Amino acid sequence: MSAALVQVRDLKMHFPIYAGLFRRQVGSVKAVDGVSFDIMAGETLGLVGESGCGKSTCGRAVLRLYDITGGSITIDGREIGHVPQSALMGMRPTMQMVFQDPQASLNPRMTVAAIIGEPLDEHTDWSKAQKLDRIYELMDQVGLNRQFAHRYPHAFSGGQRQRIGIARALALKPKFIVCDEPIAALDVSIQAQVVNLLETLQDELGLTYLFISHDLSMVRHIADRVAVMYLGQVVELAPREALYHNPLHPYTQALLSAVPEPDPARAQTPQSRIILRGDVPSPADPPKGCNFCTRCPQVMARCKTEAPIFREVTPGRFVACHLYETVN
Structure with missing residues (x-):
């Protein structure tokens, strides 16, 4: 496997909340809260999740469009997590962004x-x-x-x-490009053309992508590995086919069960659709313990008090869930 071009460790992006007559800080919105991943040179990492989970904020923070709250970001061998914005000028040619709209x-x-x-x-x-x-x-x-x-x-x-x-x-x-939902604002008939263009450019120029999207079908087409975010945290990271054929985290299972099946023959077969109850908690006040415990159909008592550790459960597969903590 090629070396990691991008290394993100325990990335945090908290936005302060001010209130009162003297505008004192009374809390913070934990848009990204302890995210870690690597992107190998020449590969595409898909970042998926529902709206508001922190995908776009994570992408912008990786490129240091924001001053991050915590963690480290290493791109092409250089740590840029806490470098002053004025000193990042020389790194900008290496890392670029394609915006959503x-x-x-x-x-x-x-x-x-x-x-x-x-x-x-x-x-x-x-x-x-x-x-x-x-x-x-x-x-x-x-x-x-x-x-x-x-x-x-x-x-x-x-x-x-x-x-x-x-x-x-x-x-x-550049060597590394963050594609922040580059097809979300386009007609369906045009989306495939843009994605095919990105793939062609990657083959010709050896580009490395972080492809952010809520379109799970398109991510399956373009990504080599997929990271799933929920409420500011990555809950599962795995090779594309392994994740789509056998999702481990309960949230990933629910997310993939909502993807429509285009083949009528398959659509007629019984399929267990996982319906999540309740609303997504506020990133300003996440639950104690696991962020997904308020909606998880497999919740246990310890989930409500103890946050799971994001760990490798099988080679190349990472999950943050108490269900897999006994797996070596």
Whole structure:
């Protein structure tokens, strides 16, 4: 197996809550609370979970778009978890991001050439001709017509705007890209095109992805390994096929049971759908013990008082659940 390009250990991202006349801190929202994982060079790690579980916050924290509360982040051999933002400038070419909403992430007052070329303006001293050649090269890579280089974002469809965002992320030849739900704002007919483009670019350029999504079917298509988040914590991490064929954590089992079956022959067979009762607790006031204990169909007494340890239960499979603590 290739070496880990990205190593995240006990990552925490807490947002303070202020109240009262003097705006004193009275608590914190634990958006990410002790997340650990590795991403090997050249692989895609899928990060899934329901809305509000902390997926996007985790992705942004890994790239240090936020100043993290705790933990360590190592990318390409350099620890960046607590490096000042001003000192991260030299690392930005190595790590980039594709945002969820292409309309919101592109400046409407800038042309496509200016948007794609902005990283080159910040990080290189190339001539105008060199930058334009690189911009045209990037537009070719993502399937955009060079003749559209001086048009504005409003003239493009959602899929084309996302291709502009991908081209911008590739401008400095990064090694690691966080894809924050890159297909969520696109029509279903366009989603497959964008995912296929990301796979092609990965093969050609040797990219490493953290692919964040709530679309379990698409994650199964693109990811090599999958991490499942619930209420700010990773509850299970496993190779793709192992996780989809035999989920271990009760939350993963419930999540996968909700995926529709497109094959009518299989859909007619009896399938036990796991219905979770109750609402997701607030990340500002998570339950004592296991975060999932208030909704878990297999809850035990110790789950309500003792937090499970995220551990390797079989080679390559990690689970945070008391049900598997006797497994070696």
